[in-house]
Amino acid sequence: MKALIPYKKKNAKSRLSPALTLEEREEFVELMLRDVISSLKEAGIEEIDILTTPDNGVPKDLDVNIVLSEHDLNEAINGYLEQENEPILIIMADLPLVRAKHVEDIVSITEDVVIVPGKGGGTNVIFIKDPSSYQVKYYGSSFLNHCNIAKERGCSVFIYDSFMLSTDIDEPHDLVEIMLHGHGNSLEYINERFDMKTGKARAKINATGNA
Numbered sequence: 001m002k003a004l005i006p007y008k009k010k011n012a013k014s015r016l017s018p019a020l021t022l023e024e025r026e027e028f029v030e031l032m033l034r035d036v037i038s039s040l041k042e043a044g045i046e047e048i049d050i051l052t053t054p055d056n057g058v059p060k061d062l063d064v065n066i067v068l069s070e071h072d073l074n075e076a077i078n079g080y081l082e083q084e085n086e087p088i089l090i091i092m093a094d095l096p097l098v099r100a101k102h103v104e105d106i107v108s109i110t111e112d113v114v115i116v117p118g119k120g121g122g123t124n125v126i127f128i129k130d131p132s133s134y135q136v137k138y139y140g141s142s143f144l145n146h147c148n149i150a151k152e153r154g155c156s157v158f159i160y161d162s163f164m165l166s167t168d169i170d171e172p173h174d175l176v177e178i179m180l181h182g183h184g185n186s187l188e189y190i191n192e193r194f195d196m197k198t199g200k201a202r203a204k205i206n207a208t209g210n211a
């Protein structure tokens with residue numbers, strides 16, 4: 001099996017603009033990518049493909065394969081899946097809360113397709129046993145799309161329910177989850193820039209202006 005991480009650095013994470021500048025977002029997305037790769041490696045995943053755009057900026061020190069595509073996310077991934085004949089774990093780069101144990105659990109599940117929902121209807125991880133018989137359809141409520149595609153193709157499905165893996169870092173309020181549950185490069189980066197406001201209400205990030 002292999003892992004595939006779709007990755008776009010240029011103007012990454014535009015929804016985080018209220019909290020981070022363009023330069024910070026481009027730095028931060030790379031640190032989240034590093035944390036995802038560390039957890040995959042710790043789980044014993046040896047082959048990792050990063051699917052990215054030609055202006056990618058994937059750091060040279062990562063022990064990964066770079067696959068380039070100019071197509072949009074769905075077309076790029078579907079083009080990749082068509083060529084593959086071994087199980088593929090597609091994991092997004094904005095999941096810094098992922099740990100090796102999650103990956104080990106997911107790849108040991110026997111159903112044809114394992115889907116890890118993201119909050120609000122996204123798909124944060126999908127493990128596809130037979131990639132040539134499946135297609136992805138991200139954006140919108142991609143979780144429902146992916147369940148329906150599996151059904152249409154007669155694939156059995158397991159929904160992997162995990163708070164940490166449902167937490168993709170899309171919007172400023174997601175950053176507090178890194179402060180609460182994160183580790184590694186992304187936690188260090190966020191702790192340099194924010195502290196946590198708590199009170200009767202839930203925890204929130206608060207810019208410190210230190211970085």
Ligand SMILES: Nc1nc2c(ncn2[C@@H]2O[C@H](COP(=O)(O)OP(=O)(O)OP(=O)(O)O)[C@@H](O)[C@H]2O)c(=O)[nH]1
Nearest residue numbers: 006007008012013014015051052053073092093094
């Ligand atoms: N190869 C490739 N990866 C992409 C592309 N767009 C997004 N991704 C990756 O797909 C995953 C989920 O993307 P989003 O959460 O929408 O990330 P984003 O596009 O940087 O964020 P927003 O600008 O806030 O929508 C992340 O791992 C991104 O790096 C793309 O056009 N090509």
Ligand SMILES: C[C@H](OP(=O)(O)O)C(=O)O
Nearest residue numbers: 118122123138139142170
């Ligand atoms: C790619 C997209 O990610 P989100 O917009 O939820 O971050 C999805 O999961 O369909």
